Amino acid sequence: MSIHVAVIGCGGMGRSHLNGYKADPRAHIVGVADQSEEAARKAATDYNVPFYTTDINALLDRPGLQAVSVVTPNHTHIDVTPKVAARGIHALCEKPLALSVEDARRMIDAASRGKAILAVGHVLRFAPPIAEVHRMARSGELGRVVNFYVLRMGTASAFLALSWGRERRTLGGLVRTLNCHEIDVLRWIAGEITHVRAEMAHLMVEGIDYEDVAWMAFTFEGGALGLIGQNLVHYLGNHYYEIMGTEATVRFRTSGPITVAGKDRKATERPTSDRVAVHEQIRCFLDSVEAGRVVAPLADGVEGLKGLAIIDAAYRSAETGMKERVVW
Structure with missing residues (x-):
């Protein structure tokens, strides 16, 4: 089964997620986004990704997109992740899930309404x-x-x-x-x-x-x-x-x-x-996308909120x- 994925945020941790997707044959990376056009372009070139943008909505409009890693600055998780979930797209959001319990609860609610998985990058x-x-x-x-x-x-x-x-x-x-x-x-x-x-x-x-x-x-x-x-x-x-x-x-x-x-x-x-923790986390996220639920030991939104x-x-x-x- 090929799973169409994308990464929002092309800094160091975003590239770690891209490496994880590249290591799993199920993942087909269809696009990347970053607020810096240069960072997005370079990631697309380095990882042979067909589409890059600075517009998150343009990325989320990609046909068949099923799952996204949100690897953006901490304070932006509350803005980005609900947009992903509203499209019914599964999200793996880097830690911390949010900067407040209230925002974390809003993100969990958005995923529930969108019938999407919300997982948190508690990679350890x-x-x-x-x-x-x-x-x-x-x-x-x-x-x-x-x-x-x-x-x-x-x-x-x-x-x-x-x-x-x-x-x-x-x-x-x-x-x-x-x-x-x-x-x-x-x-x-x-x-x-x-x-x-x-x-x-x-x-x-x-x-x-x-x-x-x-x-x-x-x-x-x-x-x-x-x-x-x-x-x-x-x-x-x-x-x-x-x-x-x-x-x-x-x-x-x-x-x-x-x-x-x-x-x-x-x-x-x-x-x-010597397994790479981020790669194992990505593998478990893809397992979760296939299962339609968060598969242990991946942390879900409630774990992030707690x-x-x-x-x-x-x-x-x-x-x-x-x-x-x-x-x-």
Whole structure:
């Protein structure tokens, strides 16, 4: 079955989606769009795509178009994705789904009215180490998850390079644009988060108007506790996870081997595959288009909304200094 697809947004992540479609023989890329005509033209040339435009409606008018990746600046998701859904075209929207829970709900409603799939690009579900830890949790190998710890640290260079990456109104803030990944991973592995306590500050990075350091403590439905540390002030960079269960502890990154220790406290390394997470996500999106529903482990719009509700609670906590309940 050939699935006619298109990509809106031809920057670095848009090209990752194009690579994913090129890697799947079911996908026939019929067009690309970008606000920059040069970027759209170059993507069309590089990927041998027959049509490019700066007009989203012109792209959506392409005959037989079935599915679209929305890979545009964060603040534009609410404008672009409902236009896709209104045509009955299935959408894979990059994370964060929106900049507010209210906008996410509008996007979900638009997809429902258009009888279209709405999926969210929580791509770390497809990272081989994370997929393996999810399997371990579901199989009982970890036992009951009781604690987790995540560090994600680096610099602001990627955001400063984006025309829309310097302001909260367009990016959404550091936690909303990056930690939506970690929060989705932890919900997927450990269950729902009920409360958040957060501290955030803008301490060092010039040229941005949002937090560059954040710490968030989470309480889960089952009683587990966890912590995420995130910043843009770490010149060496670091990104890793530790999850502790009653039967085993695991330490891992988004690629490479997993370190596992059981009750004997002997650490062993387990290799993981070298599959490309974005390609696996695109494959699952195409599976979903064929099935007419979002196929696991792809995240749907409701999953994206729940993550945003947790992030909203974190921002509220940073303002009030209080532990905040998650509401969606």
